[in-house]
Amino acid sequence: MSVDSTTTATQSDGAEPGSVVRGLWSALADREWDAMMPFLADDCIYLDVPFGPTLAARGPVDIVKRIKIAFEPLSSYTNHDGVLVASGDDVIYEHSETWEWPTGEVAVLPFVSVHTVVDGKITLWKDYWDSPTLINSAPPTWMEDLATADTSWVFDATGLV
Template identity: 25%
Template sequence: MARASKQIVLEFLEAMERSDYAAALHLVSSDCDYINPPPFGAVKGPAGIRAVLEPFFAPVLENRFELKRVADAGDLVFVERLDRHRLHDKWVELPVTGVFEVKAGLITYWRDYFDVATIMSEWPPLA
């Protein structure tokens, strides 16, 4: 029996919360579009996603994704969440809304909406 799109997205977010890139990206199609607000922009596929996220989250000691609302309609899944990231000296919180599209059991589209200034004002300088 095929898993529902919502279940796949929630499994993906659980893996990302654990920083388990291998498990998370196993749920992403090879041509998945991942889009963030500028200056982060868009990348394609698991390698592109990992190239953006792994270095950005390198200083994170622990993640907590508090899901506020989850709505799905067929292949589309919307997730309003509060992303909490523990750095060495503090927690950083970022309200995020993610839009996902799932086809044939894989995430083919992922777009996160958030205020870049909110995260960058709290984040350590990027290398």
């Protein structure tokens, strides 16, 4: 795990926005799905920008379902910590991720994640990344696997983000 793990992964109420975001990413880096949920507001929207607002997720349970679709098939995941800038309720986190599949493929993805934190909870989380970098590095069946995955988490955030 590369993210500062001094933030308690179970409590975010009243914490500074930057600490809340670091706590979320610490839990995600460890793939501790239940530990991610306390950092997310009940109405939090997650937007994977390359896929657009019609494939957003809303609420801690559905956001974790969405994240798990991409992360559970990986044999290894590493978050490489980067610059975190907080201004009021807004937190921008520049980082990169290494994704490794059991079949040997590896993708190194630069990310910028933008979060809004209100009352110690993330209310909006947007991930900006280059989808061709991932698609060209992933196993040949990756897109097909995504197309047949559980989509019960889908929330159309058009007009909300």
